Amino acid sequence: MSSKGAEWAALAFFGALVALVFQQIATSMSEQGIASGGPYDNAASYPRSVAVFMMGLLAVQLVRASFLDTEPQSELRTVAGFRRSVGLLAVFALYLACLNWLGYHLSTTPMAAAVMWLCGLRNVVKAVGVAFILAFSLAFAFEKILNVVLPSGVFSLNIPW
Amino acid sequence: MFETIIGGFDLFFSPLAIALTFAGILIGLLVGALPGLGPLMGIILLLPVAISLPPLAGMGFLISIFVGGSCGGAISAILLRIPGTPIAAATLLDGYPMAQKGEASKAIGIALAASSLGGLVGGVVLIVAAPVLAGFASRFAPPEYTMLAITGLLTISLISEGTFVKGLLACCFGLLLSTIGTDEFSTGYRFTFGSHHMLNGFHIVAVVVGLFAISEMTFQMARDDLMDKPKLEIARPSLKAVVQTLRHWKNLLRSSAVGVFFGSLPGAGGDISSFSSYAVAKSFAKPEEKYGEGAEGGVVATEAANNATVGGTLVPTLALGIPGDASSAMLLGALLILGFIPGPEMFLMQPDFVGGLFLVYMASNVMLFFAGILAAPFFIRVLLIPKAYLIPTILILCCIGTFALQGSVFDLMVMLGFGLIGILFRLAKYPLAPIVLGLILGPILEANLRRSLLISRDGYWIFVDRPVAAALIVIDVVILVGFAVVSVRRWRAAKQSCGLDPHMRD
Numbered sequence: 307m308s309s310k311g312a313e314w315a316a317l318a319f320f321g322a323l324v325a326l327v328f329q330q331i332a333t334s335m336s337e338q339g340i341a342s343g344g345p346y347d348n349a350a351s352y353p354r355s356v357a358v359f360m361m362g363l364l365a366v367q368l369v370r371a372s373f374l375d376t377e378p379q380s381e382l383r384t385v386a387g388f389r390r391s392v393g394l395l396a397v398f399a400l401y402l403a404c405l406n407w408l409g410y411h412l413s414t415t416p417m418a419a420a421v422m423w424l425c426g427l428r429n430v431v432k433a434v435g436v437a438f439i440l441a442f443s444l445a446f447a448f449e450k451i452l453n454v455v456l457p458s459g460v461f462s463l464n465i466p467w
Numbered sequence: 468m469f470e471t472i473i474g475g476f477d478l479f480f481s482p483l484a485i486a487l488t489f490a491g492i493l494i495g496l497l498v499g500a501l502p503g504l505g506p507l508m509g510i511i512l513l514l515p516v517a518i519s520l521p522p523l524a525g526m527g528f529l530i531s532i533f534v535g536g537s538c539g540g541a542i543s544a545i546l547l548r549i550p551g552t553p554i555a556a557a558t559l560l561d562g563y564p565m566a567q568k569g570e571a572s573k574a575i576g577i578a579l580a581a582s583s584l585g586g587l588v589g590g591v592v593l594i595v596a597a598p599v600l601a602g603f604a605s606r607f608a609p610p611e612y613t614m615l616a617i618t619g620l621l622t623i624s625l626i627s628e629g630t631f632v633k634g635l636l637a638c639c640f641g642l643l644l645s646t647i648g649t650d651e652f653s654t655g656y657r658f659t660f661g662s663h664h665m666l667n668g669f670h671i672v673a674v675v676v677g678l679f680a681i682s683e684m685t686f687q688m689a690r691d692d693l694m695d696k697p698k699l700e701i702a703r704p705s706l707k708a709v710v711q712t713l714r715h716w717k718n719l720l721r722s723s724a725v726g727v728f729f730g731s732l733p734g735a736g737g738d739i740s741s742f743s744s745y746a747v748a749k750s751f752a753k754p755e756e757k758y759g760e761g762a763e764g765g766v767v768a769t770e771a772a773n774n775a776t777v778g779g780t781l782v783p784t785l786a787l788g789i790p791g792d793a794s795s796a797m798l799l800g801a802l803l804i805l806g807f808i809p810g811p812e813m814f815l816m817q818p819d820f821v822g823g824l825f826l827v828y829m830a831s832n833v834m835l836f837f838a839g840i841l842a843a844p845f846f847i848r849v850l851l852i853p854k855a856y857l858i859p860t861i862l863i864l865c866c867i868g869t870f871a872l873q874g875s876v877f878d879l880m881v882m883l884g885f886g887l888i889g890i891l892f893r894l895a896k897y898p899l900a901p902i903v904l905g906l907i908l909g910p911i912l913e914a915n916l917r918r919s920l921l922i923s924r925d926g927y928w929i930f931v932d933r934p935v936a937a938a939l940i941v942i943d944v945v946i947l948v949g950f951a952v953v954s955v956r957r958w959r960a961a962k963q964s965c966g967l968d969p970h971m972r973d
Contacts, residue, residue, distance in 0.1 A: 312894035319891065320636055327643065330658050340655030345920035349650035349657055352913045353643060360639040367632050374958075387689030394688045395887070398681075398862065402883055405866075406876045414866075418859035425693040425855035436856060444863050452519050454871040 313371050320364050327357040393424045409459020414441035468598055471814075475523075475822025479830070484524040484823075488831050491531030492838045498532070498551075499539020500846045501857065503687050505552035506536025507794045511676050512861065514801055515868035522805045523823040529801055530781075530824065531831035533794050537737060537773045538582035538835055541766075542846055545574045546699050554737030554773050557745045561758065561765030568761050571700050576708025577763055578770045579839035581719060584712060585771030586832035588723035589730065589778020593785075594825050596731075598814055600786035605811035609918035610929050614939035616912040619789035621943055622733040624901045631950050633897045641905020642912070644669060651910075652917060664877040671800045671906060672872055673881040676865050678899050679793075681886025684858050686893065693854045701844050709836070715767045718748050726772035730779020733791050733904075737776045744772035774832065781828065785809055785821065788911065793900040796907050803907075 331350040335341040341350035401417040418437035419430075427433045442465075448454040450467040458464045478484065498509035509532040517525035540555025545562035558578060565574035607615070620642075624634035647658045648668035659665040687693075712719065722744035729740035748768035749758045756762045780791035781798075788810035790796035802809050807817060814821055869882050889899060923929035930936045 309894060309896060312891055313896075316891055316895040316897060319888075320640070323640065323643065327658075334659075335655065335657060338655045340650065340653045340657075344925055345652075345917040347653045349653045349655045352916065353646045353657065356639050356642045356646075360636065360643075363632055363636050363639065367636060370630070370632065384689065384691070387691065390688040390693075391685045394685055394858075395883075399883060402866075402876070402879050405879065410867075414863060418863060421859040421862065422855050424688065425853075425858060427694065427855045437859065440856075440860055441863060444860075444867055448867050448871060452516060452871065454519075454867065455874065456867065456870065457876065 317367060324357045324360050327353050390424050394421060397421060405457050407459055409463045410456035411463050471818045471822040472825055474819035475826045478523040478819055478823035479826040484527050487524045487528040488531045488827055489834050491528040492535040492831055492834045493842060495532040495535020496539040496839060496846055497849060499536040500542040500551045500850060502543055502549045502551050503683060506533045508680055509536045510794055510797045511680055512864045512868055514672055515871040517801060518804050526824060527827035529798055530827050534586055534777055534831040534835055537777050541578035541770055542575060543850055546571060547697055554741055557741040557769040558766060561762045564761035571702040572704050574766055575702050575843055576704030577712050577766050579836050580708040580712035581767040581770040582774040583832050583836035584719055585723040585726060586774035586777060589727050589775035590829045590832060592727045593778040593781050597782050597786040601811040601814040604787050609915040610933050610936040612915040613919050614936045615789060616908045618939050618943055619733045620904055620908055621946055623904050625950050634901050637897050638901035638905045641902040642909045645906050645909025669881050670872055670878050673869050673878040674885050675903055676869050677882040677885025678889035680865050682889030682893055684861055685890050687854060687858060696851050696853060699847055699850060701847055704840050704843050712767055715764050718764050718767050719771050722748060722768040722771040723775035726775030727779035730776035730791055731782045733789055737773045740772045740776045741769040744768045793903050796903045800907055
């Protein structure tokens, strides 16, 4: 994505955010009876003020984006790099989707190995081996030392360190 | 002042607090040395660990990561000509030429000593100035706090990378994020969309990890050096570096003063202070010192300023509850999670804890030098690890750390969501730090604004009637007008240069 495209996408994001604030004030907050009255019970006044201020800034930025034709180079400029970045996000999203279901111990090693493969490590044994050591050593540190209970998944897999 | 420090002795002089401060320095040096990480990332990744520890030990751990991380970037800047963090960018101007001349060990030693001594100067200012500022601020009422929060937000939005409109838009985004959840006044639900996960809003760690760490890893993936192992000289700095650094004592003190000054300004940060101190040092230097060609003074100036900035940054963070940059915003967030409210109240109610924080800061700067000298060869070897192994390690740390806060997979989804927002913002050149500041200062701003309006029976004149609040309004207006004038001038200059004949422009 070019910087200019990202700029317009960011402006669209801010526009949607402002619209969402007014929609929520008009629906949810009005229904709860917290969108009017004095400073104590008017929970809508502050977000409304911020949203109005944002609208002003958005207008200024829209003018700037329309008339200033600067196109700074994007950080994701090469096709291969862009693919790797998208691949990382896809692997990570899939990992989060599976985490509750499979649990930490079954899902983390494949995720880490997949990221290493995306980075260019083509030795599968090495990738899986390093990923396994990484995932389990970090789990040991958090589960054993800090008493963090990691997701155990449908197989209820927790390691009794 | 002395009672505060003496009160902190019992808290700091425990084996756990000292060990964690030392561990924090080592981790800080490590994350600082690794390009793409840095003190902020170190604090973010280890925040979940810190908040599960006793308060002073946990904060000592984070503060020392901040201190170590502010210095670690010099190692990669000197050896690789790649600053581990942006704040070490100025160090490579003279550090790398020194390494090219075969003086890498000397350059790293000087960087460590200058950082340590600069940090100690920053610490003295912190210990003297923070209680005074807190004492002054203890007379503040809601209108003053409202204006103070606005001033902090304005300054960081304006000084952050990108245009000031973008900074303010990012700041407003953070302010809106802070309104999600239960309203503390009316107890009504705002922007929760009926989800019980949103009743307390988004967890700050999930937001910050997403914005900074996930987006950074995504951009790191776009680089072509993921499997590369750089060729490095294993440098072994020595204790003589202190003597070599003290030869530049005037430069050291001047650069530390510059660092403290920029640190105490919200939004300015280490990168501005290190380049400014380098410029100042160069202007005072004799021509034969040859700045830019491997001058020791250049390394002293930038590294002393970097670490003095940390002390300066902590002054408004601890005394007013107004963080100076994203890293100190995370420290402020950690204090809030641990149950402390930074600001005058903390100085009044928990002076021992404040004294402990001062001791942690001073001790971490002393440890920085010795830990750096001992462990530099190890950190240099760590630079040989390809990013293909570091990226998944950081991703797993992000996940476990964020999950550990509340045991919630929802937080991980939030983290990914903010990762995507962080990527979009970075592509569009929007700064991320004002979002964090908005998220942290938002509740303070809203609560004090509404309290002020309650006191004044809904009249906005209360902000003008009170002298300190009115003075802060004047400062805000001056800042805004100043930036508007500078922006218009820049725009006119850009327009004029575009209007020139293209051959003339060349």
